[in-house]
Amino acid sequence: MTAEGYAVFDTAIGPCGLAWTGHAVIGVQLPEGSANRTRARLAKRFPDAVETEPTPSAQQAVDGIVALLEGEPRDLADVTLDLEGVPEFHRRAYEITRTIAPGKTLSYGDIAARLGMPGSAQAVGQAMGRNPCPIIVPCHRVLAAGGKDGGFTANGGVATKRRMLVIEGALADEPTLF
Structure with a gap:
């Protein structure tokens, strides 16, 4: 692109x-x-x-x-994205992910279910790992089953994901992690 x-x-x-x-x-x-x-x-x-x-x-x-x-509960759903060349499954997963409000989370399985494809949680995780527009497509708000972190491909890995979730109020502040 x-x-x-x-x-x-x-x-x-x-x-x-x-x-x-x-x-x-x-x-x-x-x-x-x-x-x-x-x-x-x-x-x-x-x-x-x-x-x-x-x-x-x-x-x-x-x-x-x-x-x-900076901690402002800002919804970035009005930002226009051009996802040309992004696989259809990924685009659909990103559309659902963009509906997760700041301070809230869903699991990979939740997104798979909302896609009408229960059992595709791993494919949802792969889509999140290839997200070209993190933050605007808030893949950091998508967790593994049981509220576990799951992965995060950005620099800093899961610590970056957790830091963003703490800023948004989705996790309690855990200063020893950063």
Whole structure:
């Protein structure tokens, strides 16, 4: 997928990135440990994109992500995504995931059931692991059975997932984990 532009911006969990085309977001990058590493990851994912000031719609997404990661219960469902090239099953799983409110969680099995495909929890987990727009598609709000963390492919792994859930109020603060 070709992005027109991308930007790196500061958040409460570190420098994140956003890539867009037209009026739609096509990628979000969680922190890679530094702004330069986040920038490098975006440049690798979107080699034709140019780092530039966000368009008005991209800036709206940036503002929403920053607010959400500062603890504001922000719903990012109004951010337009371009998921061209994303498998249909993944898109359907992402649509359901986008309905999970800040501070709430669902399990992989819950999403599989809502897809009308009970027994596909592992496939839902794989879809979450390939999510091109984390935070906007809040895969961090999807847990394994019994409220267990499950996986998280972003830099920092499950600790990043848990930190985001603590910020949103879905988990009690556990400062020894971060």
